[in-house]
Amino acid sequence: MKTKPRAGNDSPPSGHRRALPRPRRELSTGFVVSRILVLAVGSAVAFYAAPPLIAAESWTGLTVLAAATALIAYVYLSRRHLPLKYLVPGTVFLIAFQIFPVLFTLSTAFTNFGEGHRGTKEEAITSIQTSSVAQVPGSPEYNLSVAVRDGELVFLLVDTATKQVQAGTATGLEPVSGAELGLTGKVLSAPGFQVLTIPQAAARGAEISALTVPTAAGAIKANGLSRAFEGRAAKAYAPDCDCVTDSATGQKWTADPDEGAFVAADGSRLAQGWQVNVGFSNFTRVFTDPRISAHFLSLFAWDLLFAAASVLGTFGIGLIAALALHGVKVRGTRLYRVLLVLPYAMPAFAMFLVWRDMFNTDFGLINRVLGLHTDWFGEPVSARFAVILVNLWLGFPYMFLVTTGALQAIPSELGEAARIDGATPWHNFRRVTLPLLLIAVTPLLISSFAFNFNNFNAIRLTTNGAPFSVDNTTVGGTDLLITYTFRLAFEGGSAEFGFAAAISVFIFILVGIISALAFRRTRYQEEVYA
């Protein structure tokens, strides 16, 4: 990247400024390239996203897209707003990947979105009616040939039993004479009709699905491209009573707008429901549902312990390792460092599973090597010890990396000065190195705490909450808040995304509070030491 002198730098004395035209700022290659890049990506995204939005008639989405694209174009095409040019990409990503998911989670928390309540009421009604369509009892089976007459799509239907040929159109059935039948019992040709080949018919699949031939008992619909059947829907929705009636049994289900379901007088409901706003009920459920409130404190306490032990443990080990390799002139320091970072380089998913198998009572490496027969995941104490151990092994390389970097940033003169003043190595570490180190790493410790507080994988992929006591199958000894509520929301019957979102909001608040308190403490610390 070339750096050309900028004309603005040697601007004339201020007294003459008004008289002269504003000098053109010369542009560096890098600047031009990055500008083209941002504009190209911006317009590419706009061109990519616009057609689906138009197709879906999502005018709000389209407006937002247009506004964002216009903003990007304006900022990068104009010569002014230099700070904005740096801020816009970050802000766009912040909105897209942070703010939007948080808002989306929050809005989901107020709905009953979950299995059986995914779509709209219209979709539920469609599905109820479609899934009640059955063949009219005693009606014939038809072989179907799709044909065209005067540009209109027509079904040529052959009754498989009587071989009678009829033409089905949107107005009904009419007899056809002079049709030639093939060996498979389908119409090959008929006067006045142009029979479509299968590929031709396949190309008009949507029209075939849409064609409904009315009959006395119901309607004839295509069943694929080569068969048709006469069906009728047993359940029908009537808008005037906002209810679904079964024409066979006469049972009636009325729409319940609070539940998002059709409910009958006897309390039974149709499986297909829809998404409705349920207000704060997902949030209040956290307090009123005994399955959560009864276990909250014990889960919370273990969660805190797990997160604290993970953070302090990984930091302790990482720090010791980093100090051991810091400033010493030993051959192979680099090799040691690489070896120490190795667990971090391996995929955590696989490592959790490997550790889980190593803790197996009968076949696990640990019991075999130590000659033990411990059921590690069978008792709360040993299971908790095991998951923390696994987490330490996976987590310390990160802390080692971070502290190594921070240690190298601490000026060695400080240590030397302390030594000249008569400080012992311990004092030196305790009073000089550690405080300076903590200033750099405390934010990382806090974020690591927040991460481990919600370390779903560490539990899910190892013990999955085990051990469970015999009289309580829902809360395990190593369950974190997140793994327990995941089970509650997704494995307790059917998935409840709305409820899960409400729980996420709570955990978000909890972690937020803890982090805020920790950051406040850090600020005091900085004021003291810095």
Added chain:
Amino acid sequence: MRKRAAGLSAALLGIVLGLTACGSDQPAAAPADSAPASAPAVDKGNGKLVIWADPVRTAALKPFTEQFGKENGVTVEIKEIAEELQNQFLTASQQGSGPDVLIAAHDWIGNLVQNGSIDPVQLTAEQKSAFQEIAIKAVTFGGQTYGAPYAVENLGLIRNTALAPEAPASVEALIESGQALKKAGKVSEILCVPVGQEGDAYHIYPFYSSAGGSLFGTTASGDPDPTKITVGDSAPAFTKLNELGKKGVGALKTSLGNDNTIATFASGKCAYLISGPWAIADVKKAGISYDVTAVPAFDGGDPATPFVGVQTFYVASKGKSKALAQEFVTNYVTNPDVAMALYNADPRPPALTAALDQAKAANPDMGKFIEAGKTGIPMPAIPQMAAIWQPFGVAEAAVINGGDPAKAAAAANKAITEAIEK
């Protein structure tokens, strides 16, 4: 996104209303007239069939889907979904970006239907009678047929014939033989059945049912009734499991889970394995001489009923090429030649009787597994089944580890009921 789905559903609604309006003796011309005109605007999938399946089936199906595409002059795209197939399918369907055909096990039907994501398929009486009875029973939900079955899978007892030449007549005989082999130092485990840390309701169900245990009551029509959870009443069955566990004979152990049980059998460390057709490849590779029989029942107990799982082709409700999807599911994969070709690519007992007969001739194991499933019941497809697995499994693992059976049964029953009622 929601708007797009709404537009699609409005068009669908028109179609269905055409059908229902006719049903209620009204002059039906008006709604039916408007439907064809509006539909092509929504449908952009003409001449293209999109299929979603898991990785195992994707590979096996590829040649047949291509063949179907050639015969019908359309392009067929089969997409492999490695993780969370059900959830991905539901989400994509909701957004209007789902496939036309889904291939999955039949026990998803309840959840797929309650989310309005699959359509019933209209099979003729003749077509239905060509399938094994249990396969059609499995894909029937609420009186409707929801898919075309293609493979039937259930557990059997796989026996190392070098170690145990005779098939055990009862669980007791099996345990006795396993104990004798263990004592003689020939094996290290009495029986290989996955239990795992969290229990495994699927693999233990034959024993559980033979010991008198059940999960649901039955409705008048013979379907599982989610309002009657009977796990709590099945404490005697849990007692039997307890006796086979850690504090009893030690035949069931939580250290054997889904990931190491087949390997343990394949390495010759146990003479008996309870597993399905999927285990055969590993067993063969290990060069073990084996035989497959039904999972035995307890002496004087009920029959051991394994769950029967049926791999099924579904027509997606919100697919773009529904006519093609129906053609593929109802007329193509129900053809015995296609079923046989599918079998050759992925050997699982075919659901079509004609194909099964051919498969049996080529590979006797297929017939043996079907025989082992004779007493089986289709895995319940009701959505409430999802609430069973975890609490039941935990209770199972607890009693096998020596926990009190009555307490475990009661706790599981409570957890399941709470989850279903909530």
